[in-house]
Amino acid sequence: xxxxxxxxxxxxxxxxxxxxxxxxxxxQAGECFGFLGPNGAGKTTTMKMIYGLAxxxxxxxxxxxxxxxxxxxxxxxxxxxxxxxxxxDRELSVRENLEVQANYHGLRRDxxxxxxxxxxxxxxxxxxxxxxxxxxxxxxxxxxxxxxNRPELVVxxxxxxxxxxxxxxxxxxxxxxxxxxxxTLIVTTHYMxxxxxxxxxxxxxxxxxxxxxxxxxxxLERYDEENLEGxxxxxxxxxxxx
Amino acid sequence: MxxxxxxxxxxxxxxxxxxWVFSHVWMKGLLPQFLDPIFYLLAMGFxxxxxxxxxxxxxxxxxxxPGLIAxxxxxxxxxxxxxxIYFRMxxxxxxxxxxxxxxxxxxxxxxxVMWAATRSLVYGTTFLVIVTLFGLVESPWAxxxxxxxxxxGACFGTLGLAFTSSISSVxxxxxxxxxxxxxxxxxxxxxxxLDRLPEWVSVVAWFTPLYHLVxxxxxxxxDPxxxxxxxxxxxxxxxxxxxxxxxxHALRRRLVA
Numbered sequence: 001x002x003x004x005x006x007x008x009x010x011x012x013x014x015x016x017x018x019x020x021x022x023x024x025x026x027x028q029a030g031e032c033f034g035f036l037g038p039n040g041a042g043k044t045t046t047m048k049m050i051y052g053l054a055x056x057x058x059x060x061x062x063x064x065x066x067x068x069x070x071x072x073x074x075x076x077x078x079x080x081x082x083x084x085x086x087x088x089d090r091e092l093s094v095r096e097n098l099e100v101q102a103n104y105h106g107l108r109r110d111x112x113x114x115x116x117x118x119x120x121x122x123x124x125x126x127x128x129x130x131x132x133x134x135x136x137x138x139x140x141x142x143x144x145x146x147x148x149n150r151p152e153l154v155v156x157x158x159x160x161x162x163x164x165x166x167x168x169x170x171x172x173x174x175x176x177x178x179x180x181x182x183x184t185l186i187v188t189t190h191y192m193x194x195x196x197x198x199x200x201x202x203x204x205x206x207x208x209x210x211x212x213x214x215x216x217x218x219x220l221e222r223y224d225e226e227n228l229e230g231x232x233x234x235x236x237x238x239x240x241x242x
Numbered sequence: 243m244x245x246x247x248x249x250x251x252x253x254x255x256x257x258x259x260x261x262w263v264f265s266h267v268w269m270k271g272l273l274p275q276f277l278d279p280i281f282y283l284l285a286m287g288f289x290x291x292x293x294x295x296x297x298x299x300x301x302x303x304x305x306x307x308p309g310l311i312a313x314x315x316x317x318x319x320x321x322x323x324x325x326x327i328y329f330r331m332x333x334x335x336x337x338x339x340x341x342x343x344x345x346x347x348x349x350x351x352x353x354x355v356m357w358a359a360t361r362s363l364v365y366g367t368t369f370l371v372i373v374t375l376f377g378l379v380e381s382p383w384a385x386x387x388x389x390x391x392x393x394x395g396a397c398f399g400t401l402g403l404a405f406t407s408s409i410s411s412v413x414x415x416x417x418x419x420x421x422x423x424x425x426x427x428x429x430x431x432x433x434x435x436l437d438r439l440p441e442w443v444s445v446v447a448w449f450t451p452l453y454h455l456v457x458x459x460x461x462x463x464x465d466p467x468x469x470x471x472x473x474x475x476x477x478x479x480x481x482x483x484x485x486x487x488x489x490x491h492a493l494r495r496r497l498v499a
Contacts, residue, residue, distance in 0.1 A: 014499075051342050052341065052342065052498065053338060053341060053342060053497070053498050054498065054499070055498060055499055072346070073344045073346060074344075076342060076343055076344050077343075077344045081339070081342040083335075083338060083339065083342070085335050085338065086335075087334060087335035087336055087338050087339045088339075089259075089334070089336055089339075090334050091263045091266070091267075091334075092259075092262070092263065096262070100259050100262065101343065103255050103258055103259065104255050104256075104259075104340060104343035104344065104345055105343055105344060106251075106252070106255065106344065145339075149343075
């Protein structure tokens with residue numbers, strides 16, 4: 001299998017703060033790869049380096065076979081991004097948010113927008129303003145927006161944080177459908193149960209480093225735990241103990 | 243990858259989004275900004291003007307009309323690139339999502355400047371039509387005014403974007419307007435010729451963009467000298483190109499550092 005993302009020695013500081021302290025990982029094409037870790041562990045910064053919103057300070061990063069430093073525009077045209085923040089265009093309707101995304105990608109309008117409205121269960125809310133949507137709907141719209149350019153890789157930064165259980169199930173369902181279509185997914189989360197359910201492989205980050213990695217099953221075995229929560233507490237629990 | 247050169251084909255995509263939003267709200271947005279210079283024209287031109295015989299041999303309202311076209315451009319481009327862009331960038335975090343597409347920072351900056359220029363063109367041209375209906379335009383060369391309004395709008399849009407991309411708090415706009423925009427409005431030769439003021443005022447005015455735009459609009463509306471108009475336009479174009487580096491640099495630090 002080819003690697004969708006290959007990171008070697010990634011480093012990033014913000015001022016005097018070390019956000020990412022030299023991480024290595026490989027995401028295989030077609031898998032769902034998880035980043036777990038407490039707040040401030042460096043997950044979001046790592047994601048931002050992948051999708052071009054944070055400059056790569058040290059190390060090497062290859063996304064879809066392209067150098068993420070020098071071929072950023074090309075990388076961004078082939079991936080989808082679901083950010084942590086709700087940055088939908090508040091001055092446009094639901095449908096227009098998807099249309100304007102196609103515009104940024106330089107794509108012609110085709111049936112893709114209708115298809116995505118159906119996919120994200122928003123077909124009947126196409127004319128609504130984004131502020132009129134519930135939290136779960138907005139998250140589904142963010143996911144739909146990330147798919148406008150038919151990406152090979154989608155990066156999702158905490159896609160279910162702040163959602164009620166039902167809305168979370170709806171998001172998981174969308175992600176499972178994407179994976180079944182062969183789209184590579186990278187997901188950050190601090191819900192262990194979520195990671196266990198949707199990720200093929202995952203890494204646990206803490207203080208800018210990767211402190212454990214493997215499939216959920218491997219991690220449970222290696223740390224002799226019954227659930228990922230226990231693994232997490234073993235490798236990154238100092239924050240709770242301190 | 244730290245180029246300051248935008249890709250115009252991609253910048254147009256950013257411009258198109260703004261046009262799209264404007265097409266929904268233009269009635270709300272257009273009317274007030276447009277009434278503003280009309281009130282000035284009525285109050286100053288037809289009110290105060292009746293007490294003044296003429297300025298430099300032309301009726302007072304005829305003197306200030308073309309200048310107010312220039313100021314309409316300044317206000318339109320400034321509002322767009324201060325409050326509106328701050329809202330998009332900080333409140334809506336819209337640029338984070340735009341920059342996650344093939345759009346890069348220089349494209350984003352150029353697209354927003356192009357939009358400020360477009361908006362200025364719409365406001366300024368509408369005001370030009372009004373001034374013409376009042377019978378304040380003499381020269382057929384006034385037909386050439388609109389492209390220069392777009393240039394002026396690009397210049398003030400770039401200045402506004404440079405300020406917006408460099409500030410950390412929305413409160414700082416009061417400085418921009420009180421210490422920059424309003425003085426330009428009052429001291430750029432819209433309401434009276436600058437040669438009556440101390441010499442240094444004219445010197446300072448020469449360094450400000452509104453002065454040059456006023457000279458262009460008044461020149462074309464009344465009795466143009468092509469070389470003079472071209473000189474002022476060149477001044478505006480050079481300033482715009484130089485200042486453009488500031489928002490590109492500042493937005494990069496702010497959004498993709």
